Amino acid sequence: MSWTIHVPSDTTARALGSDRLVSGIQVLAREAGVELHVRRNGTRGLYWLEPLIEVDTPNGRYGFGPVNDSDLDSLFASEFWKGEVDHPLALGLVEELPYLKRQQRLTFARLGRIDPLSLDDYRAHAGFRGLEKALTLAPQAIVDAVKESGLRGRGGAAFPTGIKWQTVLGASADQKYIVCNADEGDSGTFADRLVMECDPYMLIEGMTIAGLAVGATQGYIYLRSEYPQAFRTLNSAIERACEAGLLGANILGSGSDFHLEVRLGAGAYICGEETALLESLEGKRGMVRAKPPLPALVGLFGRPTVVNNVLSLAAVPFILDQGAAAYAEYGMGRSRGTLPFQLAGNVKQGGLVELAFGPSLRELMFEFGGGTRNGRALRAVQVGGPLGAYLPESQWDTALDYEAFAKVGAVLGHGGVVMFDDTVDMGEQARFSMEFCVAESCGKCTPCRIGSTRGVEVIDRIRAGEQVEANLELLSDLCDTMLNGSLCAMGGMTPFPVQSAMKHFGEDFVKNASAAELEA
């Protein structure tokens, strides 16, 4: 008799030692004379339980985790491959874990359940149904479905995806492009990476549907170079999809073509901005373009181009398969559907939490996250990446909704939630925001290029206790200038974390100052 066990293979699981576990399991299985069939799934995104080993049982998959090398002997002693056995790391049925069960996994329905590169697995879990549906529809009907779903750009700007597609569909050109923005540079985010490493065919399917919708026959995935595993997985997936007739010329015999290629970025955060990304794809410095013209009309190589985030494109197969209404049913207000949140930083139960818009930030951080990892008091939370505001406790009851966050001067962005305990020095965090902008500004506009450098200097002076009042006012002015005068979100949003830190954690800016002033 043989048993099947699943050992995760995404970057984080491997960074926690899952490859070593596979070798260990194979050695011990031979010694024990049991036939264990090891499959590599992606990950469930329950990172606090990784490496999470799962065993097939008649009732579903039974989990053990987090498993270290040193746990293997006792796991084998308890014959863990049989599933429901007594072991300190036994978690029960994985899909019954509240952390997973309480999520609304629409986009990530397959996460961790499939072998990322198996076309059979993908098909067995509703894969390519959206594409098959799209092939029966006129382009306008596909665009209408996306419009009706209420899907808004998941990269952070939250622009309605269907409207962007409509513009490209309406443009006439000899060539149009679909560009996937996979430059997931925001700290605290990894949902794009999970799509690409654990369910790559979903992105391929979403991009192909986008191509059919707007009449584009060429797609590019612009992937950050910090994701080497995603690069390998995507390339393998594209190759297999082409061989299976799902990509390339004459998709599924439909007469329609869609070609897809992965291009690597080179460590520039600004290339996550769509026009800088297009410049980079064209082989140039990633300098931001002035808008208009919109990329939808004058995009890659001057042609009409859809530029969408990974998560936006990954939501499309579900919308086509299940219908726009099924997606729009989730959410609140103008935020329809789900957003995959990512719990990161000092968090006890970090990982991917896909939820319909609506619950509060506090619920996310405590009911899912379980508070801080080290048990200290939670003090500040940065939502939406390095350009997102820091939220103090008084704002944690804000609903996870684009408009509700905008009301308190914050952004949901790409759904990254980075938690900090009470040892954080918010003056230092504000300084880092400016420093990051110095390192990553493309340099095209002055408020961003020079403003960030001046920002670091003035924060240093404040923290050193030099003319604190006057310098705080100067910093405030500088933030206004950057906010209103920058060409893109890099300079325009760098003030968000700085201003929120000044407003809600002002004491951190002056604590050294008061000591210095006392001496004077």
Next chain:
Amino acid sequence: MHKPGSAPWNASDAQHIIDQHKSRPGALLPILHAIQDHFGWIPDQSVAMIATDLGVTRAEVHGVISFYHHFRTKEPGRHVVEVCRAEACQAQGSRALEAHARASLGVDYHQTTADQTITLEPVYCLGNCSCGPSVRIGDEIHARVDAKRFDALVEELRTEPLTLASLAAPNLAVSEQEVPS
């Protein structure tokens, strides 16, 4: 005999790489990646060749190389160790890890240890944000790296067995320029 990323300069290798990619739309980044993947850096000699074949000036190629953090114009040590500096890792103690990395290796960012083993680089996010602090060595990511774990990783890099390939490593005349200032 050379592991990828450590081939000594060779114009015909470079030309072969350029020829493979030059007809692709927006070919410059794919070419620069392929050159760096092969040699470990972008040797100055290759810049003129790329410029000629793409019909752009050497200044334009330099402009692109210098824009992107990933591309390097100095030969690195045998291993590139990247420490994440971004917020999610900061929240888990990466500032202390950064300080430890610099002090224990005796180098600052963008510099190479005197024994040519390790080039230290900063990186802004590796997408391992629930389990930081994160470190990347080559194409491998390491999670929850504290000072002790960092030392163990460095020790592994320093004690890796000598192989024919490592014996034939880039000559010292070039590497001497890498000694940190």
